[in-house]
Amino acid sequence: MTIHAGAGGNEASDWAQxxxxxxxxxxxxxxxxxxxxxxxxxxxxxxxxxxxxxGPYSFGYLKGEAGVHRLVRISPFDSQKRRHTSFTSVYASPVIDDEIEIDLKPEDYRLDTYRAGGAGGQHVNKTDSAVRITHFESGIVVQCQNERSQIMNKEVAFKMLRSRLYEYYRAIRDEERAKNAIEKKDIAWGSQIRSYVFQPYTMVKDHRTNESVGNIQAVMDGQIHPFIEAYLQWQHSE
Structure with missing residues (x-):
């Protein structure tokens, strides 16, 4: 799963977290x-x-979380206590089996290395061990800095890229999914799959299934299964 903050400075970054x-x-x-x-x-x-x-069926449960998630609240970063709207995109892709081949040539991507950074600007290490891979055709970018060596980070990054490409090309084969592919959506108004409203009332609503929950704190504490079940039923009926 990959999470990207949209535009909006501290408010958007906080929402992604x-x-x-x-x-x-x-x-x-x-x-x-x-x-x-x-x-x-x-x-x-x-x-x-x-x-x-x-975990068992983890991708099956979480695949429906892919999309743009919208937050509405009075921003703690605004001294005038105004209501703000922020957006974050979520993308889910399966870890594909090693036997599934994804054609990936060196000319298809750019590989960059950089120094892994920690909290507060501190460096995790003093070598360029972090890896970023940019796939030209799809525009997909993956990066990994968690492992201790550049070789290990590169291996994980390529696995991530192959998983993303597997979903990307599968979506292209399905015309309807290609229209709604998360890679082609702006992280902005009108493309959200779910809204989380903290003020002036509390509600989380999925715009695909119309499933809604008033206890927003429970949702933020991980109780999102009602939305997942509703999405799976909605997808089955489509």
């Missing part, structure tokens, strides 16, 4: 194992995060 916590808490409730593969921190929270979630 809140969503990351929500999915980590959901994984705990489901007894899924999690591993943070990459974390790009920001002043107000995070710019992006890549998380490996492992």
């Amino acid at each position: 809140m969503l990351m916590r929500m999915y980590l808490r959901y994984s705990e409730l489901m007894d899924f194992k999690t591993q943070i593969l990459d974390l790009q921190e920001d002043e107000g929270g995070i710019k992006s995060a890549s998380i490996k979630i492992s």
